[in-house]
Amino acid sequence: MNRWSLTRRRLLATGALAAATLPALARAAAAATPARLDFDELYGKISVLGLEFSEKVKALAQKKVAMRGFMAPPLKAEADFFVLTEIPMSLCPFCSSDADWPDNIVVIYLDKAQTFEQANALIEVTGTLEVGSWTDPNTGFLSRLRIVGASFGAA
Amino acid sequence: MRSFIAALTLTTCLVSVADATTIYPLDRATIMIGSPFDTKVEFDKVVKADEVKLTINGEPAEKVLGKDVQFVEKEQGVDASAVLIRAGAIAKPGTYEVKATAGGETKTVSWHVYATPTSAKAKNVIFFLGDGMSVAHRTGARIMSKGMTEGKANGRLNMDDLDRMAFIGTSATNAVATDSANTMSAYMTGHKTAVNALGVYADRTKNSLDDPKVETIAEALRRTTKKSIGVVSTAEIEDATPAAVVSHTRARADKAEIAGMLFDVKPDVILGGGSAYFLPKSTVGSKRKDEKDYVKMFRDEGYTFAGDKTELDAARGTNTGKILGLFHTGNMDVTLDRDFLKKGTVGKFPNQPGLVQMTSVALEQLAKNPEGFFLMVEGASIDKMSHPMDWDRAFVETIEFDKAIGLGLEFAKTHPDTLIVVTGDHTHGVSIIGTVDDEKPGTEMREKVGTYADAGFPNYEDKDGDGYPDKVDVTRRLATFSNNYPDYYETFRPKLDGPFEPSVQNEKKEYVANEKYKSVPGAVFREGNMPRSVDSEVHAVDDVVLQATGPGAEEFKGYMEESDVYRVLVDALAIAPQATN
Ligand SMILES: [Zn+2]
Numbered sequence: 001m002n003r004w005s006l007t008r009r010r011l012l013a014t015g016a017l018a019a020a021t022l023p024a025l026a027r028a029a030a031a032a033t034p035a036r037l038d039f040d041e042l043y044g045k046i047s048v049l050g051l052e053f054s055e056k057v058k059a060l061a062q063k064k065v066a067m068r069g070f071m072a073p074p075l076k077a078e079a080d081f082f083v084l085t086e087i088p089m090s091l092c093p094f095c096s097s098d099a100d101w102p103d104n105i106v107v108i109y110l111d112k113a114q115t116f117e118q119a120n121a122l123i124e125v126t127g128t129l130e131v132g133s134w135t136d137p138n139t140g141f142l143s144r145l146r147i148v149g150a151s152f153g154a155a
Numbered sequence: 156m157r158s159f160i161a162a163l164t165l166t167t168c169l170v171s172v173a174d175a176t177t178i179y180p181l182d183r184a185t186i187m188i189g190s191p192f193d194t195k196v197e198f199d200k201v202v203k204a205d206e207v208k209l210t211i212n213g214e215p216a217e218k219v220l221g222k223d224v225q226f227v228e229k230e231q232g233v234d235a236s237a238v239l240i241r242a243g244a245i246a247k248p249g250t251y252e253v254k255a256t257a258g259g260e261t262k263t264v265s266w267h268v269y270a271t272p273t274s275a276k277a278k279n280v281i282f283f284l285g286d287g288m289s290v291a292h293r294t295g296a297r298i299m300s301k302g303m304t305e306g307k308a309n310g311r312l313n314m315d316d317l318d319r320m321a322f323i324g325t326s327a328t329n330a331v332a333t334d335s336a337n338t339m340s341a342y343m344t345g346h347k348t349a350v351n352a353l354g355v356y357a358d359r360t361k362n363s364l365d366d367p368k369v370e371t372i373a374e375a376l377r378r379t380t381k382k383s384i385g386v387v388s389t390a391e392i393e394d395a396t397p398a399a400v401v402s403h404t405r406a407r408a409d410k411a412e413i414a415g416m417l418f419d420v421k422p423d424v425i426l427g428g429g430s431a432y433f434l435p436k437s438t439v440g441s442k443r444k445d446e447k448d449y450v451k452m453f454r455d456e457g458y459t460f461a462g463d464k465t466e467l468d469a470a471r472g473t474n475t476g477k478i479l480g481l482f483h484t485g486n487m488d489v490t491l492d493r494d495f496l497k498k499g500t501v502g503k504f505p506n507q508p509g510l511v512q513m514t515s516v517a518l519e520q521l522a523k524n525p526e527g528f529f530l531m532v533e534g535a536s537i538d539k540m541s542h543p544m545d546w547d548r549a550f551v552e553t554i555e556f557d558k559a560i561g562l563g564l565e566f567a568k569t570h571p572d573t574l575i576v577v578t579g580d581h582t583h584g585v586s587i588i589g590t591v592d593d594e595k596p597g598t599e600m601r602e603k604v605g606t607y608a609d610a611g612f613p614n615y616e617d618k619d620g621d622g623y624p625d626k627v628d629v630t631r632r633l634a635t636f637s638n639n640y641p642d643y644y645e646t647f648r649p650k651l652d653g654p655f656e657p658s659v660q661n662e663k664k665e666y667v668a669n670e671k672y673k674s675v676p677g678a679v680f681r682e683g684n685m686p687r688s689v690d691s692e693v694h695a696v697d698d699v700v701l702q703a704t705g706p707g708a709e710e711f712k713g714y715m716e717e718s719d720v721y722r723v724l725v726d727a728l729a730i731a732p733q734a735t736n
Pocket of ligand 1: 287335538539542694
């Protein structure tokens with residue numbers, strides 16, 4: 001059994017999929033259910049002097065979240081991180097040499113390196129939300145928003 | 156036959172041996188007297204310091220240039236030596252023979268050093284640069300904006316009435332083709348350079364910031380005059396064209412450093428996009444890798460900051476004469492999206508000013524200086540919309556650019572001591588060949604393309620008289636095509652949902668036709684005629700048309716290199732007259 005199917009099973013067992021099918025009462029009871037975060041909820045204010053994270057993002061910092069999106073074509077076949085994008089991308093918008101930070105991505109750090117076969121299909125990622133600038137010592141990429149300790153599966 | 160080939164090989168060998176050593180500035184460089192520039196000799200191998208001889212007209216180079224020679228035994232990343240003289244200058248005009256010798260290598264180049272006239276013809280210079288503006292852009296803009304009846308244009312563009320002109324060659328020192336960095340750098344320094352380079356000769360070391368520098372017009376004006384300086388663009392203000400006014404780098408992509416170079420020179424008025432490089436890295440939206448806050452730094456220097464159209468209007472009244480206006484984190488949206496379709500990134504930045512408003516504010520501020528000014532205004536998106544072959548957006552940008560030129564001409568009426576130059580930095584392989592008429596029978600779009608007598612005239616309208624067509628998706632519109640392209644779907648139609656994206660990259664990093672346009676009725680697949688690594692249409696090598704008016708403009712004529720344009724500007728302003736002693 002590969003890692004992909006393991007991840008998928010774990011999601012099926014807990015995660016957002018369960019939350020979506022259970023009645024509201026049961027959902028409220030499931031305290032471990034990660035909060036759902038959407039791409040259009042990331043920023044509260046956009047101006048030439050910078051973007052501000054939304055109140056929801058600030059409130060969810062260091063908490064379990066689930067986000068849906070697309071895996072940007074990864075830099076390497078095997079890695080412990082990838083970029084989750086709002087729309088399917090033909091190339092990683094963040095993995096270029098000048099590594100500019102676009103505002104419609106979230107960087108996903110997995111527990112350990114894994115092989116990606118994921119082509120542009122909708123996935124759901126669960127993990128802990130980290131807010132603020134952080135430079136990856138291995139790649140030098142500067143990210144603003146991350147989901148760490150993450151797992152993912154088909155949405 | 157055989158002996159012919161042998162002779163040819165021998166000649167080639169001789170040429171390459173003679174070319175082994177490189178001297179910067181390159182052969183036939185034109186240099187203004189008193190202008191500081193770096194001299195570098197790159198030897199082909201490691202040589203000994205004591206055997207290096209560098210002379211200018213037979214005299215030691217350090218004596219002529221007034222600065223010490225540094226010897227680098229082994230340059231970083233190369234197994235060869237070099238000598239370097241930073242910021243030397245030559246005081247007397249004339250032809251200078253520069254000779255470098257070491258370890259059996261000899262290289263000779265000659266420089267032409269010139270003085271400007273003693274008295275200025277012009278007090279102000281407005282340099283309008285239509286990025287990528289080709290003949291088809293002007294024709295398209297004229298027809299869309301003014302219309303045409305029985306083969307005669309119903310009106311003229313502002314640029315149509317500039318009375319002096321020249322054809323400009325735009326090739327780079329390393330390629331027949333060019334980019335905006337290389338060409339604008341030549342306009343703004345008088346020295347040709349390599350593709351991607353700004354204000355430097357491109358040397359062989361990897362570091363993009365150590366290349367031999369030449370002086371930019373902004374630096375020359377700061378050194379010799381008290382004139383004000385303005386830089387206006389619809390692109391990121393660190394993009395190649397505006398950057399060329401102030402910067403020195405081998406790599407136009409050094410945008411964070413270029414923001415710093417803008418701060419070093421401090422043009423009095425800076426208006427454009429690209430705020431991301433002015434924000435400290437901790438600010439979300441920043442593209443810097445350090446904590447420098449250039450918005451604050453400019454404010455501390457007395458600049459009024461404007462972040463949108465309303466703030467720019469308010470900044471008009473500032474009495475410091477210094478404005479920093481940044482209206483987008485990246486490139487500003489184009490006129491068609493900003494004012495008409497509300498597409499692109501207009502949703503995020505809904506209150507962006509246009510090139511006309513920016514030019515108006517800049518002229519108003521700069522004109523306050525009794526010493527005069529130099530203003531560079533770039534219509535950046537003519538190029539940015541031509542690469543993806545979005546001809547409607549590119550033509551509308553040309554109309555807006557022309558309106559900005561109109562403000563310049565208006566200004567010159569009351570300030571006749573103003574030289575106005577309008578040019579492009581390179582062309583695109585684009586032409587208008589007739590019309591596309593939706594009313595022609597059938598579903599196949601190519602059958603609706605009218606050429607020669609079948610073309611008739613387009614039916615754009617401008618009922619509100621704003622100079623822009625009321626809509627671009629009229630039933631009979633201009634048929635415009637590029638002669639070079641990646642794989643894409645030709646739709647023969649304007650792109651109303653946002654700028655065209657002809658190709659996308661696949662897993663093999665090849666650019667393939669964007670499927671998004673496959674289902675547009677009548678769309679046809681067009682197999683690219685360029686390498687699959689190319690994502691869009693490219694710059695053409697064809698000459699650019701330069702037009703000008705005002706004092707000094709008579710020097711523009713015939714064929715000129717972009718580097719010759721600089722001399723006309725500095726001659727008109729007489730910034731380097733020969734010292735009389
Ligand atoms: Zn271009």
